[in-house]
Amino acid sequence: MAQQLVNNAVKYTEKNPAIVGGGALATCLATLFLVKKAEMKRNSHDYDSGMAGMNILNNTDHTLKADEFKTSIKDYESMFGGARSDIGAITNEESVEGRKERYGAMIDHFYNLVTDFYEWGWGQSFHFGPRFEDETFDESIKRAEYYLCSRLGMQQYVFDGKGGKRPMKALDVGCGVGGPMRNMAVFSKCQIEGITINEYQVKIGNKYNKEHGLQDFCLLKQGDFQNVPKVWPKEYFDVAYEIEATCHSPNRVDTFSGIAAVLKKGGLFAGYEWIMRDEYDPKNTDHVRIKEGIEVGNALPTLVNYRHVIECMEKSGFEVLDHFDANEGCDAINEIPWYETLNGKMSLSGFRMTHLGRWCTHVMVWTLETLMIAPAGSTDVSALLNATAIDLCDGGNLKIFTPSYFFIGKKK
Numbered sequence: 253m254a255q256q257l258v259n260n261a262v263k264y265t266e267k268n269p270a271i272v273g274g275g276a277l278a279t280c281l282a283t284l285f286l287v288k289k290a291e292m293k294r295n296s297h298d299y300d301s302g303m304a305g306m307n308i309l310n311n312t313d314h315t316l317k318a319d320e321f322k323t324s325i326k327d328y329e330s331m332f333g334g335a336r337s338d339i340g341a342i343t344n345e346e347s348v349e350g351r352k353e354r355y356g357a358m359i360d361h362f363y364n365l366v367t368d369f370y371e372w373g374w375g376q377s378f379h380f381g382p383r384f385e386d387e388t389f390d391e392s393i394k395r396a397e398y399y400l401c402s403r404l405g406m407q408q409y410v411f412d413g414k415g416g417k418r419p420m421k422a423l424d425v426g427c428g429v430g431g432p433m434r435n436m437a438v439f440s441k442c443q444i445e446g447i448t449i450n451e452y453q454v455k456i457g458n459k460y461n462k463e464h465g466l467q468d469f470c471l472l473k474q475g476d477f478q479n480v481p482k483v484w485p486k487e488y489f490d491v492a493y494e495i496e497a498t499c500h501s502p503n504r505v506d507t508f509s510g511i512a513a514v515l516k517k518g519g520l521f522a523g524y525e526w527i528m529r530d531e532y533d534p535k536n537t538d539h540v541r542i543k544e545g546i547e548v549g550n551a552l553p554t555l556v557n558y559r560h561v562i563e564c565m566e567k568s569g570f571e572v573l574d575h576f577d578a579n580e581g582c583d584a585i586n587e588i589p590w591y592e593t594l595n596g597k598m599s600l601s602g603f604r605m606t607h608l609g610r611w612c613t614h615v616m617v618w619t620l621e622t623l624m625i626a627p628a629g630s631t632d633v634s635a636l637l638n639a640t641a642i643d644l645c646d647g648g649n650l651k652i653f654t655p656s657y658f659f660i661g662k663k664k
């Protein structure tokens with residue numbers, strides 16, 4: 253009897269090698285999961301290791317419970333009804349207004365879902381940047397951050413000219429998990445406090461600050477940047493910056509006026525904005541398709557032209573000193589365009605960001621979800637991010653979109 257069972261099993265294996273191979277893979281992953289489970293806590297270098305991809309949406313620090321992810325995705329998608337299937341559907345006023353009304357939930361859902369993917373694939377700074385030939389990806393990201401430090405004059409102390417000094421304070425508007433904040437504090441020694449609406453980001457960001465011994469320089473607070481004075485007293489900060497964050501704002505005059513209120517008189521505010529360039533033609537359906545693809549894949553009420561950002565700065569009590577697309581000329585022979593990293597130029601260190609790398613992540617996440625290791629809905633998030641990566645590349649290639657429109661203003 254036992255011999256017969258073994259013989260049958262061997263025959264089955266010969267006929268169905270794929271199923272058996274899949275089963276073996278599943279068994280290996282399940283075993284690894286059990287072995288790794290005890291270690292599934294986030295730490296700052298966790299995503300450096302290949303196996304840590306298993307922590308995506310599946311770690312003890314996450315603020316969502318396993319059964320909450322699917323509901324979160326459904327609610328998020330409901331705010332972008334018709335996206336990708338019906339060009340123009342999410343550009344109509346009703347759709348945009350709906351997202352503006354529910355911006356808090358939209359953004360919180362989005363960052364609960366994507367924070368782990370961003371960190372796994374991109375790093376702790378969730379932004380793009382101009383890149384010079386021979387510059388590594390990480391160097392280019394830090395250069396974009398240090399550029400802000402230099403334009404804002406960030407340093408350790410503010411001197412009163414009479415021999416006195418006090419620590420300089422900077423505000424990071426929409427701070428993510430604090431990647432830029434930590435880099436900029438190490439570079440400038442300025443004290444930086446950041447705001448993000450997402451509790452998970454605050455939790456892990458402050459944990460990373462502590463792990464790096466930067467807790468006296470960096471602090472994340474949970475709050476809504478539509479009302480910054482609710483979190484800090486008036487005239488508390490010397491300077492402020494935002495990196496690819498206020499594109500989420502449902503009303504930039506409210507955002508910028510609040511920032512002006514917590515800045516001292518003469519304080520500088522600079523940032524990098526996601527905007528549609530003048531090359532964008534709202535009558536061109538291909539342009540609209542790309543713009544909407546970027547919006548649905550990045551929790552944006554709607555993308556605007558740079559002039560709108562500058563107007564809002566002026567209406568909010570800032571004198572605008574300078575503004576330009578930091579990616580202008582990114583096709584030059586000595587530059588690597590910001591979207592090239594997503595496009596798929598192969599490099600070992602940047603593999604996870606490429607087409608192939610994202611596909612591998614997708615397969616891994618699908619496997620983990622199928623094995624019920626990752627929560628239900630994880631694969632949908634991976635698919636959403638893969639689709640929008642293509643839209644970002646298309647927007648960059650056509651020069652209709654940039655994520656790095658630099659601006660700087662001085663509080664009047």
Ligand SMILES: C[S@@+](CC[C@H](N)C(=O)[O-])C[C@H]1O[C@@H](n2cnc3c(N)ncnc32)[C@H](O)[C@@H]1O
Nearest residue numbers: 377378379426427428448449476477495497500
């Ligand atoms: C693309 S991420 C950029 C994060 C960070 N600046 C970086 O470069 O790593 C956008 C950030 O803006 C935050 N955000 C968006 N809308 C917000 C709001 N109304 N209040 C507070 N934070 C907000 C998100 O939670 C997220 O942390």
